[in-house]
Amino acid sequence: MKKGNIISTLSIIIVAVIGTIFTQIGMSWFDSLTKPTEWIPSFIIPIVWTVIYLAFAIILIKWQNKTELTKENIILLVINGVLNILWCLVFFTLNQLFIGNVIIIINALFAIRLIFEIAKEDAMYGLILSIYPIWLCIATSLNTALWILN
Template sequence: MTASLFPIFLLASVAAAATGVIFRPGAWYAGLRKPSFTPPNWAFPVAWTTIYLLSAIAATRVAPLPGAGMALALWSAQIALNTLWTPVFFGARQMALAMVVMATLLVTVAAMVLSFWSLDWRAGLLLLPYLAWLGVATALNWRVWRDNPDAVGR
């Protein structure tokens, strides 16, 4: 593992996380109907902090390996999509477009897990919590969008 790469992947993750500081859920989100499986508010920063750390570690493990180009392209794509979702959902309040971003993110992360796993199974293993959390996040995005048809953009 090339430890000198870790700060680069972590910095990209911090940039993605910064959108959560800029575009907070606030009163708009608090007023939406949410499904019973909605995690408690404290779980979101805990989950994302863990996911970002594990993802940066996984990318650091994979980056120096021969044939890592596609894996790193997928990592780059997922961090871009991850960064995009928060301003689309909480900033623009465009739940349908956020659903498209989320579904694309889910597929990208699934492909990334497979790509990382083929290069370093431990790196792939580190990404499984991300994939699991995205499953919940995708279902949550879907249900909030479906159950709050009048809340878009307001």
């Protein structure tokens, strides 16, 4: 396995694990929040994130086997990973709904930019990974609803 593939895979695992730790810390607080009637069933959320992380791991490995990631691609991937972790920390651990909302909006914008960059290299990869900014937009609407209701 190429060094870049190992680094990409480990980076995705690290983001997922740290995000999960911050999320678990705040679950009792989260469970106590008033949620909108159109709320997504709780069991769906970790399934979606697992699919997103797996899609990124598989596509990054395939992509790096074809070509090297550009500096801009790497920067966008790192920014998205950091924003994912930061949102989990701010939202779940620090219980800051408004600041969490600001972070997730910024994350969604960077995710859209990332997908456009990936699509320039491979349209199919961009299409598959478009689930990421779509999910972030759904999560943003849920985050906003929580902020309004609580």
